[in-house]
Amino acid sequence: MSFDVMQSRPSFPRRLLGFVEANGQEAIILAAIILLFVVVGVVNPRFLGNSNLTSIFSGNAYIAVAAIGMALVIISGNIDVSVGSLIGVLATIAGTLAVNGYPIIVCWLAPLAVGVAINAFVGFLVAYVRIPSIVVTLGMLSVLKGGLISATAGAWINNLPPEFMLAQFRPFGVPAPIYFMVTLTLLAALWMRYSGFGRTIYAIGGNPDAARVTGIRIERSIVCVFMIHGFFAGIAAVLFATQLQVIQSTVPPNLELTVITAAVVGGVSILGGTGTVIGSTLAAILFAAIGSALIFTNVSAYWLRAVQGLFILATVLADMARRRRLR
Amino acid sequence: MTAIVELRQVSKSFGNLKVLKDVSFDVQPGEVHALLGENGAGKSTLIKIISGVLHPDEGELRVVGEAVRLASPREARGRGIATVYQELLLFPELSVAENIYLGHAPRTRWGAIDWPKMRSGARALLDSLDSHDLDVDTKVGLLSVANRQRVEIAKALSQEARLLIMDEPTAALADSDARKLLTIVRRLRDRGVGIIYVSHRMQEIFALADRVTVLRDGAFIATKPIGEVTEGSLVSMMVGRSIDQLFPKTETARGATVLELRNVSHREIVRNVSLTLRAGEILGIAGLIGSGRTETALTIFGITPATSGEILVDGKPVVIDSPAAARALGIAYVPEDRGLQGLVKPQTIRENISLAIIDRLARLLLIDRRREGQLARESIARFGIRARGPEQLVRQLSGGNQQKVVLAKWIATEPRVLIMDEPTRGIDVGAKAEIHALMSKLAGQGLAVLMISSELPEVLGMSDRVLVMRGGAVVAEFDRADATPDAVGSAMTAAGQSSLEGAA
DSSP states (O other): OOOOOOOOSOOHHHHHHHHIIIIIHHHHHHHHHHHHHHHHHHHOGGGGSHHHHHHHHHHTHHHHHHHHHHHHHHHTTOOOSOHHHHHHHHHHHHHHHHHTTOOHHHHHHHHHHHHHHHHHHHHHHHHTSOOOHHHHHHHHHHHHHHHHHHHHTTOOBOOOOGGGOGGGOOGGGSOHHHHHHHHHHHHHHHHHHHBHHHHHHHHHHHOHHHHHHTTOOHHHHHHHHHHHHHHHHHHHHHHHHTTSSSBOTTOSTTHHHHHHHHHHHTTOOTTSSOOOHHHHHHHHHHHHHHHHHHHHTTOOTTHHHHHHHHHHHHHHHHHHHHHHHHO | OOOSEEEEEEEEEETTEEEEEEEEEEEOTTOEEEEEOOTTSSHHHHHHHHTTSSOOSEEEEEETTEEEOOOSHHHHHHTTEEEEOSSOOOOTTSBHHHHHTTTSOOBOTTSSBOHHHHHHHHHHHHHHTTOTTOOTTSBGGGSOHHHHHHHHHHHHHHTTOSEEEEESTTTTSOHHHHHHHHHHHHHHHHTTOEEEEEOSOHHHHHHHOSEEEEEETTEEEEEEEGGGOOHHHHHHHHHOSOHHHHOOOOOOOOOSEEEEEEEEEETTTEEEEEEEEETTOEEEEEOOTTSSHHHHHHHHTTSSOOSEEEEEETTEEEOOOSHHHHHHTTEEEEOSOIIIIIOOTTSBHHHHHHGGGHHHHEETTEEOHHHHHHHHHHHHHHTTOOSSOTTSBGGGSOHHHHHHHHHHHHHTTOOSEEEEESTTTTOOHHHHHHHHHHHHHHHHTTOEEEEEOSOHHHHHHHOSEEEEEETTEEEEEEEGGGOOHHHHHHHHHOTTHHHHGGGO
């Protein structure tokens, strides 16, 4: 009787690849962050100063929070290219409510509710009407961005009440956004790893047909994923809206790209089915640190986009190679 | 006479699976050479080697006496080898003449396309195929399938094809069109073109072929002049093998009826199918591809829900409108294509096995990892899955072991009805026997098994009863004792027999 070939002890490169496959991307990024801090710290010690570290971690926490939702969407085999505009709209809603004297708690929660509602609609179009998510969110991008500029006429929101400024709170001396980033990342990571729903999302992204044939209601799950993504976008919007004294209606341009880059470079396969939110948060920190490092080493900050682009290409290439090798 | 194409002792493997073993084959000018074999026998691989899509691992390919290595389908075309594919590769927005001469249009002295020459050339080619009714200026998208096929053939002739490969050319044609096609094929043969003709329709083969070659499990069985074979002898060459070791069928007591279909239809694809399935029995469904076998399974499992008729589980009428509903009723489905529909390949064995019961394993949102690990380890032992452990990724496993993972996933749901579609396709003989043994054992434990297979020996070897489907309907039923290869085989292929006799 002929037996199937069993995988005997694999070669060292293959085992290394297996390690990277299992938990490596996060480890690599963490190593890159540490390396960056050491090298740039030696070149310019002010890089490691308290105020700069605060600005790196706290000032970019909202990107990491948005990247958590983005990671979930990409793991499920979809994408959202409109998240930057969504955050802009939600931040404007929060700010407008705040300057008009609504209770602070309403100002904080309204963006979450609106984010969930808008993305429930997006998820519905993707899952039930079966329009590819890139098309739906490309449409949303224009709708949200156009609507925002028309509604605000490009004006900035000023005179925000001080009690509204959630991101400026510093419990125990640590800026509030860092609490949000760390707590949400850990909760989402545990939930994705240990909950039935998390497993379902990985299965849908890994092979939607197999998931459906296994009896998973994938339409419902995809709508849920987009709603969760909307929820995280809402939190990101509140952190963004409350960190400066003004809310710019333009949001940081290319925010959606930064968020997608963080998720993908953090190890979330652009093809769906693999990756973790720990990786996406670490990658968001890495990019923030690179941006700051460029300034501290007197390199034009415009290089940041190029560096991000190279990272994305390298990561996707590595992902492709890995898949090809392990098929 | 020199053969147009000759294969000498050609072998080809994909990974561990040897799909062609030492096959020799040749086509003479002015000959129709029929190629026969079950699905997976190696026909397509052989055709792909001749048409330059694949390269042989061993052996040689000779074109008109010269040993060659065809780097691409383009090079094969340059040597006069043309293929008419099942799915036609034409451009619907271009005219008939443009399609025929695409890539090698006649040119004027100035390098522009010589339209009058192209149109008259296309006209002449179509006339030579007796297709006087086809307008060379019509857009191909407006033509029927039969006419598009003629355009494909004309296109092959325009490149001065010496060998034409036709893969199931009549599968999508109505009977009258199929008859016309046979006339065209004969006309080509009389002109000295060699033709490789693949078809499941026995009547066509006897009406057309000069010689016939049978492949089985990638091995060469025989090449014979058509006068020396009968339909019966061809079928037994295609399926015959030592059946006992491969099919460890144990007799089991049959219990109550678990699943019953009453006149179930899905659109025009599944027509008024009625069947009963009892606990402890294996019911085999035989039929050609497109006969409605798989489609019936998809309907029972709620992927393409029934549009009419009644499905009963344990005697009670039920509505199955999704795989989730089917799963809740205790129905399990091991799909035809485990890669596409069975496995989540980036995930581990553990994660794949628990996927169908992940809701049951979760307590207060979180998965009970201890129970999940236990389930995976037990399944690996019970199903004989050869792997490093529960944490190995399923895409690293061999086909047979992947299939065991899919089976384990479904058995974890503790189903009452197990549907297995092509349970052993693409896996080696040893693993086949293991899967069969598992099936027998599960039936012995009271599971009702519905097995769909293209492999006649598998259906005959494993089933307590056999249903034969054709054209979406159940056309015959046999008890194990009456299910002979000849009886089942002719019930499967009877379609088109009577209607094609006029062409013979």
